[in-house]
Amino acid sequence: MTAPELVLTPSEMRQADLEAITRGIPGIELMRRAGRAVADSAEKLVSGGGRIVIVAGPGQNGGDGFVAAAVLVERGYRVSLGFLGTLNRLTGDAAEAARDWMGEVGPAEDAPFQEADLIIDALFGTGLSRNLDGAARHAVDRMNGSGCPILAVDLPSGIDGDTGEVRGIAVKAASTVTFAARKPCHLLMPGRAFSGPVEVADIGIGREILAAKGGSLFANNPALWLHVLPKPGLSSHKYERGHTLVASGGATRTGAARLAARAALRIGSGLVTVASPPEAIGVNAAHLTAIMLKGCDGPEGLHAILQDTRLNALVLGPALGVHAGTRAMVAVAVQARRSLVLDADALTSFEGLASEFHGAFRHAPTVLTPHDGEFNRLFKGHPDMIDPESKIEKARRAAAYTGAVVLLKGADTVIAAPDGRAAINENGTPYLATAGSGDTLCGLIAGLMAQNVSAFEAACAGAWIHAEAGASFGPGLIAEDLAELVPGVLRGLLK
Numbered sequence: 001m002t003a004p005e006l007v008l009t010p011s012e013m014r015q016a017d018l019e020a021i022t023r024g025i026p027g028i029e030l031m032r033r034a035g036r037a038v039a040d041s042a043e044k045l046v047s048g049g050g051r052i053v054i055v056a057g058p059g060q061n062g063g064d065g066f067v068a069a070a071v072l073v074e075r076g077y078r079v080s081l082g083f084l085g086t087l088n089r090l091t092g093d094a095a096e097a098a099r100d101w102m103g104e105v106g107p108a109e110d111a112p113f114q115e116a117d118l119i120i121d122a123l124f125g126t127g128l129s130r131n132l133d134g135a136a137r138h139a140v141d142r143m144n145g146s147g148c149p150i151l152a153v154d155l156p157s158g159i160d161g162d163t164g165e166v167r168g169i170a171v172k173a174a175s176t177v178t179f180a181a182r183k184p185c186h187l188l189m190p191g192r193a194f195s196g197p198v199e200v201a202d203i204g205i206g207r208e209i210l211a212a213k214g215g216s217l218f219a220n221n222p223a224l225w226l227h228v229l230p231k232p233g234l235s236s237h238k239y240e241r242g243h244t245l246v247a248s249g250g251a252t253r254t255g256a257a258r259l260a261a262r263a264a265l266r267i268g269s270g271l272v273t274v275a276s277p278p279e280a281i282g283v284n285a286a287h288l289t290a291i292m293l294k295g296c297d298g299p300e301g302l303h304a305i306l307q308d309t310r311l312n313a314l315v316l317g318p319a320l321g322v323h324a325g326t327r328a329m330v331a332v333a334v335q336a337r338r339s340l341v342l343d344a345d346a347l348t349s350f351e352g353l354a355s356e357f358h359g360a361f362r363h364a365p366t367v368l369t370p371h372d373g374e375f376n377r378l379f380k381g382h383p384d385m386i387d388p389e390s391k392i393e394k395a396r397r398a399a400a401y402t403g404a405v406v407l408l409k410g411a412d413t414v415i416a417a418p419d420g421r422a423a424i425n426e427n428g429t430p431y432l433a434t435a436g437s438g439d440t441l442c443g444l445i446a447g448l449m450a451q452n453v454s455a456f457e458a459a460c461a462g463a464w465i466h467a468e469a470g471a472s473f474g475p476g477l478i479a480e481d482l483a484e485l486v487p488g489v490l491r492g493l494l495k
């Protein structure tokens with residue numbers, strides 16, 4: 001079984017680095033391995049010699065650049081090195097790496113980018129501490145404007161390692177080589193787009209150290225949840241595969257619930273029922289076949305239906321309407337302690353009322369699936385939730401506050417659990433930004449929870465499968481297609 005991919009923040013990486021040094025790999029050796037990995041990557045991009053310009057900065061990232069420069073010269077490349085800062089102020093391993101470089105050192109701003117086959121960006125890595133200005137900004141601007149492919153060392157200079165944000169200006173890399181583990185900025189937008197494909201080089205810091213110093217942040221890929229993905233056995237019965245209930249909106253707002261219901265069925269929920277307001281029964285009935293239908297008149301109606309304890313997962317929100325009635329339905333669902341997915345109107349109905357969510361979901365597996373707008377409306381008046389620059393931090397705080405798993409949607413969907421675990425999704429496609437796509441996602445997550453997948457894994461698997469389905473279709477995708485693409489994705493996963 002493949003192990004889940006650990007993602008380490010810059011500060012966790014520094015600790016892992018120190019631990020590796022404590023256990024006997026000298027810092028300069030780590031830097032030499034890192035620099036050699038950079039040279040190997042460069043060689044793959046420009047094989048058999050050529051002209052390489054390396055821009056080195058004043059910290060360890062620059063040190064990696066000096067090592068790579070020396071290795072590439074040995075391998076027959078013509079290398080120019082431009083340095084930013086004052087050479088004799090280099091300290092530690094970077095100073096040692098610079099001493100090993102026998103070539104000339106020019107100013108970074110004047111490096112001969114125009115003549116290069118490849119630029120190596122070793123200006124700043126995980127130690128970036130402020131926005132780029134002056135000579136650093138000028139150097140990045142010239143690199144980006146050169147038209148020459150850029151290989152970023154560790155991360156593109158100017159990108160914040162924790163948040164993926166651009167700090168003033170950032171290198172637009174053709175590819176990136178990082179060390180030991182990816183950092184959040186390689187998965188979060190816009191950092192992901194600035195990084196290009198990211199290669200992770202092994203520099204001898206073992207997984208044991210990475211897991212001890214990191215261990216709570218993951219890339220959302222199947223290794224994280226494949227082991228809990230339900231696979232019906234020969235003797236399984238539909239009644240053992242759960243029963244998902246999806247609440248429908250009024251007569252002119254029923255499609256969202258049916259999209260969620262169909263997704264729940266496709267992902268394997270044994271039974272699925274749409275709970276429909278009396279006036280919408282006709283329209284729902286006209287469109288449902290395998291999915292069952294029950295009349296449900298507001299919160300009292302929901303309370304009555306939930307007396308049937310076989311209904312073990314619920315979706316509330318899609319097209320339910322933004323009003324007190326929806327808040328009352330949520331209260332009934334929470335009291336009933338079933339697995340619950342809250343989206344759209346079930347979140348927006350609590351605009352500015354997040355305190356009602358405080359600790360509310362501790363007692364049953366719950367997933368909240370806001371996009372940024374819904375998140376900000378819900379947590380209006382809670383600057384501690386809205387302010388963090390890191391999307392990971394936002395989702396984590398909201399999860400700790402509510403007791404629910406929070407799936408914060410976007411091109412870089414982040415899923416966070418109340419216990420601090422978080423995962424970043426990276427297989428999304430712009431085609432998923434289509435009406436009803438979120439309803440399908442709710443159904444997938446609830447359908448997994450109906451089959452007893454825990455909330456965090458259900459949200460991670462749901463987000464990945466949803467994105468994979470969207471990507472497999474591509475242009476022209478509409479939400480109705482998504483549930484129909486799920487079997488293909490499942491076949492690939494469960495083979």
Ligand SMILES: NC(=O)C1=CN([C@@H]2O[C@H](COP(=O)(O)OP(=O)(O)OC[C@H]3O[C@@H](n4cnc5c(N)ncnc54)[C@H](OP(=O)(O)O)[C@@H]3O)[C@@H](O)[C@H]2O)[C@@H](O)CC1
Pocket residue numbers: 013014016017030031034057058059060061062063064123124125126127128129130131132133136153154155179180
């Ligand atoms: N972890 C590992 O396992 C390994 C890590 N390795 C490598 O170490 C890198 C991290 O090194 P690092 O900590 O020295 O930070 P780095 O990114 O070089 O920058 C710090 C320097 O930049 C300066 N500075 C900052 N912002 C600035 C700005 N806006 N404008 C101008 N200056 C600015 C800052 O100055 P100060 O803030 O102190 O004034 C300081 O001088 C990491 O990315 C990886 O490549 C490998 O060698 C081996 C194993």
Ligand SMILES: [K+]
Pocket residue numbers: 061121122123124125152153154155156157
């Ligand atoms: K860099």
